[in-house]
Amino acid sequence: MRMSELSARSAVPVATIKFYLREGMLTRGEATSATRAEYGEEHVARLRLIAALAEVRGLPLARVRDILALVDAPLDDPIQAMGRAVGALPPYVVPDPDDAYPRAQAALEALGLAFEPRFAAVAQLESAIAAVESAGLPWDEEVVRRYADPMIRVAADEVAPVGGMTVNDAIAYAVLGTALYEPILLALRRLAHHHLLATGRVRARRAGDGSSGHG
Template sequence: MKISELSARSGVALPTVKYYLREGLLMAGEPTSATGAQYGDDHIRRLGLIRALSGAGLSIPRIRAILDLVSATDLSEFERIGRAIAQLPPHVDNDPVHEFPRAQKVLEFLGQVYDPRYVAVAHLEQALIGLEGAGLTLSEERLRAYGEHIRGIAEVEIDLMPLGSTEEAVRYAVLGTAMYEPVLTALRRLAHQDLGSAKFTSPAEHTTNRMKEN
């Protein structure tokens, strides 16, 4: 198809398609003349991926890094997916120390590998420092429940991962990590509300409220 049809079929405006071509995010088409080129379904899929990554709040350089990883066949698929996910926010400053003692303790408790090169280890350390600052604790009871249930969620997510091309796998891993996160966050708050309303509106509580209102 011509570039105009590519734009129409992908739903990406023509100037944007040309911009992605110039930036190298979209691979060039098959040349048909000095100025024309033919595009195929690969281009439509790639445009869909670029648009989705952009919709997830990623900048052009970070999208480029992810697309480069899709075709980085010198790395294992696991390594490519891990590095692609590391492009997602929150971004962590390069710390010369590279030690995350709080995260290490938590991961050892959960029986998981502690590898300080994983960006999420730095995220966990930051989150644990935030807890301390707010005077909150991560008791063993809480951590055991977190570890068990988060693992249950992650297992279903890994099981549902498509096993076709690396592009599909990277797409699922990056977008899935980013886009299901707010779903889980909202569900947690709604579960609190659901459980809290049952807890706080026991018959005794009803009476107390009525007494307060009078």
């Protein structure tokens, strides 16, 4: 297809497609003349992937480029690739030069999970716990378990298919899965809260009269 059709199919403006080409985020089509190139389904898929990362995840373009680079030219090591992918996702936390993450370290040790301070998610966990504490929200071993146990199970289910994949496929799956299933998790949690409150399963006390008024 020509660029105009690629634009129509992907709902991405021609000027934006040209920008992605210049930035190397999209491969050039096959040249059919000095001024024309032919694009294929892989270009449509790539534009959809860029939109998924940029629009749904709201990632800055530089971070989208980092993630595409990880998928395109995988490192030899899936662990290193995951580490870089996680570093390309928010929250963007400045690492502590002393690798001191006392809150994260305590939580990970209580959970029996590896504490590797260079992995970006350790600094992310540290700052997330500090934020919860700053807001006066509960943070104790029961709360840690509330979040960690389901996430450990989810992660095991997610990682399982990797055993049947080649390293390149595993890296693409791990990098994109890390980025793109997160909004699913968060939306479902928000919807579950809403369901519990909206169906009246849980109600706060109305100061004074003891009834909730939402029935």
